[in-house]
Amino acid sequence: MAGSTIDHLIAMTVFLGAILIFVGLFNQTIQTAILYQRNKYIATKCSDLLDNILLNPGIPTNWGRSNVIPTSFGLQDPEFTQYRLSPFSLLRLVSASGTPVTYPKLGLVCSNTTIGFGNFLLVPYTKAINYSLATRLLGVNGSYGFQLTITPIVTVSITKVGSNPVTLSVNVKGAGFPLSNAVVSYCLIIVKPTGGEGQYPSFTTNYGTAYTNAEGSAILSFSTINEAQDSYVLIVYVHHGGLIGTGYYEHILNKENYIVPFIYDFGNEGGQVLLAHSWDVHGGDHPAAITYNATFVILTEDFTLREMPLGAGRVGLLNYGNDPHTYEIITIPTYNPGILVVTYRKSANPKDSGVVLMPWGISSLAFPVVFGEDPSSKTWVATDIRQVLVGNVAYQAKLALWSLEGYQVIG
Amino acid sequence: MAHITIEYVIMLPILIMQIILFPLTASWLMNIWVDSRRNLALQEVASHLGSIIQQVYFTLNHETITVGSITQKPDVPPLIENYPYIGNATLKTVLDPTMNSSKVLTITLKLKGTRTTATTTVLLGPNVVWRESTFISNSSNACIIAQKFANKTILLAFGG
Numbered sequence: 058m059a060g061s062t063i064d065h066l067i068a069m070t071v072f073l074g075a076i077l078i079f080v081g082l083f084n085q086t087i088q089t090a091i092l093y094q095r096n097k098y099i100a101t102k103c104s105d106l107l108d109n110i111l112l113n114p115g116i117p118t119n120w121g122r123s124n125v126i127p128t129s130f131g132l133q134d135p136e137f138t139q140y141r142l143s144p145f146s147l148l149r150l151v152s153a154s155g156t157p158v159t160y161p162k163l164g165l166v167c168s169n170t171t172i173g174f175g176n177f178l179l180v181p182y183t184k185a186i187n188y189s190l191a192t193r194l195l196g197v198n199g200s201y202g203f204q205l206t207i208t209p210i211v212t213v214s215i216t217k218v219g220s221n222p223v224t225l226s227v228n229v230k231g232a233g234f235p236l237s238n239a240v241v242s243y244c245l246i247i248v249k250p251t252g253g254e255g256q257y258p259s260f261t262t263n264y265g266t267a268y269t270n271a272e273g274s275a276i277l278s279f280s281t282i283n284e285a286q287d288s289y290v291l292i293v294y295v296h297h298g299g300l301i302g303t304g305y306y307e308h309i310l311n312k313e314n315y316i317v318p319f320i321y322d323f324g325n326e327g328g329q330v331l332l333a334h335s336w337d338v339h340g341g342d343h344p345a346a347i348t349y350n351a352t353f354v355i356l357t358e359d360f361t362l363r364e365m366p367l368g369a370g371r372v373g374l375l376n377y378g379n380d381p382h383t384y385e386i387i388t389i390p391t392y393n394p395g396i397l398v399v400t401y402r403k404s405a406n407p408k409d410s411g412v413v414l415m416p417w418g419i420s421s422l423a424f425p426v427v428f429g430e431d432p433s434s435k436t437w438v439a440t441d442i443r444q445v446l447v448g449n450v451a452y453q454a455k456l457a458l459w460s461l462e463g464y465q466v467i468g
Numbered sequence: 469m470a471h472i473t474i475e476y477v478i479m480l481p482i483l484i485m486q487i488i489l490f491p492l493t494a495s496w497l498m499n500i501w502v503d504s505r506r507n508l509a510l511q512e513v514a515s516h517l518g519s520i521i522q523q524v525y526f527t528l529n530h531e532t533i534t535v536g537s538i539t540q541k542p543d544v545p546p547l548i549e550n551y552p553y554i555g556n557a558t559l560k561t562v563l564d565p566t567m568n569s570s571k572v573l574t575i576t577l578k579l580k581g582t583r584t585t586a587t588t589t590v591l592l593g594p595n596v597v598w599r600e601s602t603f604i605s606n607s608s609n610a611c612i613i614a615q616k617f618a619n620k621t622i623l624l625a626f627g628g
Contacts, residue, residue, distance in 0.1 A: 065479040072486050080493055087501040094505060098512040105519035113526040116570060116593045128562075128570045129591050131526065138530060196589055 095460070096437055099201075103439040103458035106195065110205065111140050111443055111454055115194075121146030122392045124184055124323050130194035134448075144394045144418030144448040147207060147426050148178070148320070151185045154427040160319060160333055162383060167319055170424055175290075175307050175413045178424055179319045188429050203458045204429035210444070210451040211236065211302025213295050213423070222280040225306055228273060229295045235273025239297035242266050244354055244362040245279060248288040248400045248410040257348045257372040258402040258410055264362060269295070284308060288410040292396060292422075294356055301450045303423040311409035314345050316375070316399045318415040327390040328417065330397060332370075334384070336377040346404040348374045351387055355395035356421065356449075365395065374404060394418025394448040420448035435459040502549075506579055509548045510586040514577045517542055517555065517603070518590040521573065521612055521624060525592050528616040537615040539627065546606040553579045555603030555626060559596065571596050573624070577603075592624075599625035 113131030120127040121143040134143040155169030158179050167179040192198040212230045217223065227243075229236040245263040252259060267275040282289055291306045309315075315335045322329040332351070336344040350372045353365045370387040377383055389397065395417045403409035416422035432438045438459045445454045520542045528538060546552065555577045562570050573590045604610055609628035616622050 062479075065483075069479060069483060069486070072483065076486065076490055076493060079490070080497065083494070083497050087497060087504075090501065091504045091508065094508045098508055098515075101512055102515055105516055109519055109522055112523055118529075118531070129593065133526075135531070138527075138532075194591065196591055 096439065099437070099458060099460055100439040100441070102201065103441045103456055106197065106201075106203065106458060107441050107443060107454065107456040109195070110456070111142065111445060114143065115146065121149055122323060123325065126190070127186065127194065130186070130191050140443055140445040140454075142207070142445050142447045142452070142454070144420040145323070145392060147419040147447060148416075149180060149184065149186050149323070150191075150426060150428040151180075151182065151187045152427060153188070153204065153429055153431070154425075157182075158317075158338060160317075160331070160338055162333070162337055163331070165319060165321075165331075170426070172422075172424060174312060175309060175315075175411070176305070176422060176424075177318050177413060177415050178419075179317070181319070181321070184320065184323060191428070200461055201458055202430045202432075202435065202461050203456060204427065204432050206428075206455045206457075207419075207426040207445070207447065207452050208455070209302060209423040209425065210453050211295060211300055211423075213293055213302045213304025215291060215293060215304050215306035217306070218276070219278075220284055222278050223282040223284060223289075224276060224278045225291060227267070227269070227275045227277060227293055227295070227304065229269050229275075229297075229302060230273055231300065235269075235271075236295065236297050236300070236302075237269055237271045237273055239269045239273070239295045239300075240266060241269060241275045241277075242294045242296075242356075242361050243277060244292045246290050246292075246352075246398055246400065246412060247282055248402065248412055250286045250402075250407040250410060252407050254405050255348065255374065256407070257350045257374075258400045258407070260350060260352075260400045260412075262352075262364060266361070282308075286310075286408055288400070288412050290398065290412045290414065292354065292362065292398075292414075294362065303421065303450060305414060305422060307412060307414075309411040311401075311403060311411045313341055313343050314347050314377075314401075314403055314409070315411050316347065316349050316401045316413050318397060318399060318413065320415075321386055324388075327388055327392060329386050329388050330415065332373075332375065332385045332387060332399060334375045334377040337383055344377045345409075346374060346376050346380075347401045348372070348404050349399050349401040351397060351399045353389055353395050353397055353417070355391070355393050365391065389417050392418075394421040396421050418448050420450040420452075423450055429457075432457040432459060503584065506549060506551075506582060506584045507586065510553060510577050510579055510584055511588070513544045513548070513553070513605075514555070514575055514586040514588040516544055517577070517612075518573070518575050518588040521575070522590045522592065524612055524614045525596060525622055525624065528614050528622050529593060529595070533616060535616055535618050537613070540612045540614070541610070542612060544605065546610070548579055548605075551579050551581050552604065552606035553577050554605070557598060557601075557626070559592075559598035561594075562591075570594060573598060593622075595620050595622055597621055597623045599623055601626040604628055
């Protein structure tokens with residue numbers, strides 16, 4: 058009798074165990090299936106969201122060209138259709154890549170997309186669109202996180218291959234292949250060490266075109282440059298079969314005292330740029346007053362570069378610290394993408410010169426944009442890409458999207 | 469005698485109960501799975517439908533288009549696990565003054581014959597008008613209709 062009871066007890070225990078194992082395994086299989094479906098849904102959502110961002114100019118449509126906070130988020134250029142993005146809407150996005158820069162004199166805290174020395178893009182947070190606002194306007198706050206990256210497709214790298222005369226090699230690459238027989242339009246700005254104390258820097262401009270060879274390279278030689286005395290910058294636009302890329306090369310003698318340009322305001326007719334002394338922004342040794350001379354260069358429809366005159370404040374002297382006149386505000390009277398070129402020199406010594414660039418519109422110096430949260434630590438991230446044009450320059454837009462609602466299926 | 473009592477009065481009902489418990493558990497788990505699956509599928513369709521409506525709106529809202537109409541057949545499945553679904557939408561003005569009278573279209577889909585529903589919201593401009601209409605997924609004419617008038621008003625509706 059006792060044996061029969063033990064049989065029953067064992068049978069019942071085994072049966073109970075079997076049920077528990079079954080529930081556990083079945084539950085796990087179901088969770089995996091649901092997770093797969095959820096991931097598929099996130100992938101569809103990613104594609105939809107990317108299209109909604111890229112194929113919609115936002116509301117109001119011209120928010121990129123004003124100080125207005127949009128009520129609907131979109132990056133399409135309102136003057137065009139399809140995947141053409143506004144270089145100025147992109148300019149107003151808070152960069153996720155750079156460390157914020159502060160200008161204490163005016164209490165400006167700026168989003169920073171600066172690439173190396175002399176290529177500044179600083180937009181005050183008060184004028185920029187942050188990630189939190191974008192998620193709310195897109196209707197994904199609390200449910201999805203995202204990161205939008207916009208990177209140029211055509212890579213233009215410039216290297217110096219000779220010093221006497223100065224010879225520069227322009228190397229152009231598409232998506233993994235060299236761009237041969239492409240037209241290279243360039244603008245060379247040389248800061249000359251002329252003028253006495255307190256004079257504004259003088260510069261010469263030199264325009265030209267060249268073609269890339271089968272390896273995607275073009276050699277440019279400039280006999281008018283004396284590297285020991287001249288600072289210079291070469292700006293290059295490359296176009297081939299509708300693909301446009303841009304690059305630049307700088308030779309700067311004075312990196313101790315320089316100009317830092319901040320975007321200050323997006324007006325109706327153009328923008329305002331604040332030019333500040335570097336010592337008031339980054340500090341440093343041996344501060345000295347500097348004089349500057351600003352010019353604006355735009356890419357014309359025939360793919361050549363052209364200077365556009367600037368108004369009041371185009372030239373000036375900037376002090377530092379508590380001295381008077383430590384900054385100047387200049388106006389860029391257009392919303393055509395271009396490059397603000399500011400040549401400068403130490404007020405007391407014309408040979409201590411330099412030049413800094415600031416893109417007016419993200420595309421004019423092919424700056425990349427990284428907007429949103431970092432997806433690297435997220436559990437499951439869907440990505441989608443589109444080829445887009447930003448002010449005629451070819452870019453790739455990539456959206457990474459992930460769910461914020463966790464991965465629990467039951468309970 | 470005591471052993472027989474334990475065996476037949478306690479153990480046997482428990483074993484029988486477990487036999488019932490096994491399929492009940494399986495059924496319960498299956499129901500959770502089916503509900504989750506349908507819910508996700510319907511949510512995906514709702515989200516995609518909302519995205520299409522938003523894109524149709526912004527296409528017509530472009531300044532180069534003065535008047536015109538679009539009929540967009542959305543690429544959504546007519547059935548979800550053999551069930552058709554119906555959709556309705558309501559348009560409300562956002563009361564937040566910073567949103568400048570933008571309008572929110574709330575789309576609700578319901579899977580026929582089940583209790584599964586899904587909702588998505590789409591932000592549109594102040595010049596949008598929604599016409600009361602129903603989206604019937606298995607209708608051969610299921611579509612999104614958009615019409616822009618000379619006063620820049622854009623009328624949206626489901627067709628079919």
